[in-house]
Amino acid sequence: MSQTKFVLGEDAIPTHWVNLLPDLPGEPLPPLNPGTGQPAGPEDLTPIFPMELIGQEVSMEPEVAIPDAVRDAYRLWRPTPLFRARRLEQALDTPAKIFYKYEGVSPAGSHKPNSAVPQAYANAQAGVKKLVTETGAGQWGSSLAFACSLFGLECEVYMVGSSYDQKPYRRSMMQTWGASVHRSPSDRTQSGRAQAENTTGSLGIAISEAVEIAASRPDTNYALGSVLNHVMLHQTVIGQEAMAQLELADAVPDVIVGCVGGGSNFAGLTFPFLRGTLRGENQIRYVAAEPAACPTLTRGVYAYDFGDTVGLTPLMPMYTLGHGFVPPPVHAGGLRYHGDSPMVCGLVKAGVIEARAYKQNETFEAAVRFARTEGIIPAPEPAHAIRATIEEALAAKEAGEERTILFGLCGHGHFDLAAYDAYLAGTLEDPEFSEENLQAALAALPENAPALS
Amino acid sequence: MSQTKFVLGEDAIPTHWVNLLPDLPGEPLPPLNPGTGQPAGPEDLTPIFPMELIGQEVSMEPEVAIPDAVRDAYRLWRPTPLFRARRLEQALDTPAKIFYKYEGVSPAGSHKPNSAVPQAYANAQAGVKKLVTETGAGQWGSSLAFACSLFGLECEVYMVGSSYDQKPYRRSMMQTWGASVHRSPSDRTQSGRAQAENTTGSLGIAISEAVEIAASRPDTNYALGSVLNHVMLHQTVIGQEAMAQLELADAVPDVIVGCVGGGSNFAGLTFPFLRGTLRGENQIRYVAAEPAACPTLTRGVYAYDFGDTVGLTPLMPMYTLGHGFVPPPVHAGGLRYHGDSPMVCGLVKAGVIEARAYKQNETFEAAVRFARTEGIIPAPEPAHAIRATIEEALAAKEAGEERTILFGLCGHGHFDLAAYDAYLAGTLEDPEFSEENLQAALAALPENAPALS
Numbered sequence: 001m002s003q004t005k006f007v008l009g010e011d012a013i014p015t016h017w018v019n020l021l022p023d024l025p026g027e028p029l030p031p032l033n034p035g036t037g038q039p040a041g042p043e044d045l046t047p048i049f050p051m052e053l054i055g056q057e058v059s060m061e062p063e064v065a066i067p068d069a070v071r072d073a074y075r076l077w078r079p080t081p082l083f084r085a086r087r088l089e090q091a092l093d094t095p096a097k098i099f100y101k102y103e104g105v106s107p108a109g110s111h112k113p114n115s116a117v118p119q120a121y122a123n124a125q126a127g128v129k130k131l132v133t134e135t136g137a138g139q140w141g142s143s144l145a146f147a148c149s150l151f152g153l154e155c156e157v158y159m160v161g162s163s164y165d166q167k168p169y170r171r172s173m174m175q176t177w178g179a180s181v182h183r184s185p186s187d188r189t190q191s192g193r194a195q196a197e198n199t200t201g202s203l204g205i206a207i208s209e210a211v212e213i214a215a216s217r218p219d220t221n222y223a224l225g226s227v228l229n230h231v232m233l234h235q236t237v238i239g240q241e242a243m244a245q246l247e248l249a250d251a252v253p254d255v256i257v258g259c260v261g262g263g264s265n266f267a268g269l270t271f272p273f274l275r276g277t278l279r280g281e282n283q284i285r286y287v288a289a290e291p292a293a294c295p296t297l298t299r300g301v302y303a304y305d306f307g308d309t310v311g312l313t314p315l316m317p318m319y320t321l322g323h324g325f326v327p328p329p330v331h332a333g334g335l336r337y338h339g340d341s342p343m344v345c346g347l348v349k350a351g352v353i354e355a356r357a358y359k360q361n362e363t364f365e366a367a368v369r370f371a372r373t374e375g376i377i378p379a380p381e382p383a384h385a386i387r388a389t390i391e392e393a394l395a396a397k398e399a400g401e402e403r404t405i406l407f408g409l410c411g412h413g414h415f416d417l418a419a420y421d422a423y424l425a426g427t428l429e430d431p432e433f434s435e436e437n438l439q440a441a442l443a444a445l446p447e448n449a450p451a452l453s
Numbered sequence: 454m455s456q457t458k459f460v461l462g463e464d465a466i467p468t469h470w471v472n473l474l475p476d477l478p479g480e481p482l483p484p485l486n487p488g489t490g491q492p493a494g495p496e497d498l499t500p501i502f503p504m505e506l507i508g509q510e511v512s513m514e515p516e517v518a519i520p521d522a523v524r525d526a527y528r529l530w531r532p533t534p535l536f537r538a539r540r541l542e543q544a545l546d547t548p549a550k551i552f553y554k555y556e557g558v559s560p561a562g563s564h565k566p567n568s569a570v571p572q573a574y575a576n577a578q579a580g581v582k583k584l585v586t587e588t589g590a591g592q593w594g595s596s597l598a599f600a601c602s603l604f605g606l607e608c609e610v611y612m613v614g615s616s617y618d619q620k621p622y623r624r625s626m627m628q629t630w631g632a633s634v635h636r637s638p639s640d641r642t643q644s645g646r647a648q649a650e651n652t653t654g655s656l657g658i659a660i661s662e663a664v665e666i667a668a669s670r671p672d673t674n675y676a677l678g679s680v681l682n683h684v685m686l687h688q689t690v691i692g693q694e695a696m697a698q699l700e701l702a703d704a705v706p707d708v709i710v711g712c713v714g715g716g717s718n719f720a721g722l723t724f725p726f727l728r729g730t731l732r733g734e735n736q737i738r739y740v741a742a743e744p745a746a747c748p749t750l751t752r753g754v755y756a757y758d759f760g761d762t763v764g765l766t767p768l769m770p771m772y773t774l775g776h777g778f779v780p781p782p783v784h785a786g787g788l789r790y791h792g793d794s795p796m797v798c799g800l801v802k803a804g805v806i807e808a809r810a811y812k813q814n815e816t817f818e819a820a821v822r823f824a825r826t827e828g829i830i831p832a833p834e835p836a837h838a839i840r841a842t843i844e845e846a847l848a849a850k851e852a853g854e855e856r857t858i859l860f861g862l863c864g865h866g867h868f869d870l871a872a873y874d875a876y877l878a879g880t881l882e883d884p885e886f887s888e889e890n891l892q893a894a895l896a897a898l899p900e901n902a903p904a905l906s
Binding site for chain 1: 456457458460461462463525528529530536540558559560562599602603621622625626628629630631821824825826827828829830867868870871873874877
């Protein structure tokens with residue numbers, strides 16, 4: 001019998017986060033104040049973020065120390081296991097070695113607590129009483145609810161309408177940890193009332209609602225579960241652990257695969273490896289998998305755009321479908337975002353990361369195949385990564401090469417089983433991507449920002 | 454910072470199961486053929502079980518080797534972590550040290566795959582094509598569905614009606630692993646049709662349905678998720694690992710707590726320690742926590758009774774509420790069983806194990822307290838163990854003693870969040886235990902069995 005699971009003791013929880021910002025190719029592109037078109041400064045962010053996180057957002061230090069209290073909370077689920085997917089390899093009859101880093105062992109069931117905990121801690125240290133946030137499928141909202149319960153903060157969550165309806169138990173989970181949860185768009189904010197006709201909601205709208213509330217109350221801050229640099233930073237515990245575990249497995253990755261919604265799971269897994277790639281120390285390929293229904297990296301334009309739908313945030317340099325784009329209600333709610341992390345987008349633009357888009361049914365086909373071989377039922381988001389991984393494994397078989405593939409299994413699908421029901425019943429839809437909606441949204445990009453080449 | 458999580462490598466997966474049968478006090482009480490009243494022999498069991506499992510059921514060897522293929526499948530989630538509940542200790546302000554062994558990391562989310570995997574493997578080795586089983590809350594049915602998918606067996610599950618209605622996603626989970634699932638009582642069996650008036654169903658009825666089908670088809674066997682000796686045996690991987698992990702933690706338990714439905718989680722955690730207790734090598738106390746709505750150990754009689762409602766199984770010596778007793782539909786579906794493992798019952802009878810019964814709301818109060826400190830949302834079944842653990846921790850505080858408590862967190866509550874909803878909304882019921890129903894069921898105990906003192 002051969003080793004299947006590579007586990008580390010608590011002493012292997014990283015002591016630092018990896019900051020890839022100083023390694024990125026080209027000149028850094030700052031976020032812009034949407035009113036002036038000038039680079040946004042800390043004063044643009046202090047109404048909604050504590051200084052500690054603003055500092056992390058712009059830090060050019062290659063490493064950032066993890067506070068003791070955060071590392072202590074990480075012990076509740078970290079280090080997470082790395083698995084060799086031997087049974088999937090056998091089913092595919094591939095010479096490829098497939099490894100996956102499993103973040104579903106966290107209390108909330110995904111990688112999201114890796115950033116929720118340091119964000120809640122930094123806010124608690126700054127004297128903030130309450131955090132407000134948005135959530136798509138509920139992974140981020142439940143993670144922040146959990147983190148707030150650890151540090152005695154109140155938590156209020158705006159949950160994207162389509163996910164609120166599809167995944168009622170995610171709401172129950174947030175409430176069990178003490179949070180209050182509202183369906184977005186809601187009638188509690190100007191932003192929500194202005195978007196009332198969007199009945200399914202979107203991450204962009206829910207962000208507007210949460211930011212609006214945080215900006216208007218002195219003891220209340222906002223927390224974002226992806227996109228921003230400090231969130232990418234926090235997630236790098238994933239890749240650092242994976243690196244140590246692959247070493248235990250005596251394996252060197254040829255390709256690393258992750259799904260991308262806002263980019264935090266992908267960045268968390270890849271950035272520690274990408275530092276070596278950017279410095280010419282390794283030749284790893286990187287594949288970002290996204291939904292064909294919300295194909296930011298494969299069909300979006302590279303431009304400055306708002307992070308939210310209403311236009312309350314600074315402008316960020318990224319691939320975008322337009323902040324007004326409302327994706328169809330696919331079950332991978334965590335991937336229904338019009339933009340992506342500027343850091344990840346810059347690396348796609350530079351050709352370092354390859355992006356691929358998949359339809360809903362083909363990702364669920366891959367997920368069921370995975371569940372029936374490896375046991376774990378994946379969330380719809382990492383099902384995209386599994387689909388791309390199977391493609392890579394079959395390409396290795398075609399080429400007759402023993403390639404090593406690492407992918408991020410960023411969460412379990414325990415709250416997504418209605419989607420599996422629909423897939424198994426043959427009633428799951430592959431919503432068409434609307435070129436018309438895309439062009440309309442792109443026509444409404446902000447005008448007072450410089451073009452990006 | 455102090456250590457929170459005690460993890461073991463794959464080489465620490467036990468190589469043997471612990472068989473406590475030879476250590477039990479008193480003369481062994483055999484199961485009886487209900488027709489003759491004589492001890493049941495292998496021929497009573499071969500229509501529904503493979504010889505390998507029948508051999509394990511009656512083995513007097515102190516240890517039974519775990520097959521390589523089973524150990525290999527165990528690697529998908531074992532060893533499971535042992536946690537020190539430091540945040541709960543702080544919240545209780547207790548000098549007690551609280552440890553918990555967490556089985557929720559398995560693909561199905563509980564300890565049940567520990568026995569589902571060896572049962573599926575033994576049947577596959579014997580050339581069986583299909584397994585039929587019952588399930589309460591769905592933990593066992595999903596575990597067997599998972600195990601059958603690993604070894605290429607078909608799987609058919611009869612799910613207790615009240616749980617089928619309360620936990621629809623457990624059904625989806627079983628189907629994702631390829632099983633077919635029916636609400637019990639169903640119209641597919643004589644047993645089900647005869648019990649059609651019991652609209653909420655019970656484990657006893659669902660067992661009758663599954664046994665009836667398995668007994669009537671040559672290529673189909675039955676699998677039971679608890680109660681029988683071989684299931685207790687398989688679960689002892691839990692306690693063996695916990696023993697090694699407590700050693701890492703430099704801790705010696707004063708008391709071990711588990712919930713009891715059929716007894717397999719409780720036996721799995723305690724039996725490796727109990728061997729030492731029965732041999733006079735340690736002084737550990739044992740607490741079994743059960744629901745006040747189905748108080749088998751605290752209100753039942755010690756007698757020979759059927760394992761199922763209709764009366765298809767051998768008679769077993771156990772505490773029983775009467776095989777006709779249908780418990781009210783509490784959310785801890787896995788604890789809604791009229792009897793309990795004969796091995797566990799014998800130890801309760803001998804005074805080695807103390808039993809306590811808890812009402813539904815007080816167990817959810819404990820579960821929410823646990824979720825808000827330790828992060829993990831427990832299943833309703835181990836919420837009973839958490840309730841008893843908190844009592845023990847407060848008793849240690851009262852006594853001013855630094856006692857060490859170990860409890861079994863046998864599964865997560867991701868499919869039980871409707872129950873948390875009800876608890877948080879204040880609408881969760883504490884169903885009254887009906888003395889009248891109990892007396893009626895006890896009046897119908899089988900007559901052709903010897904009385905037990």
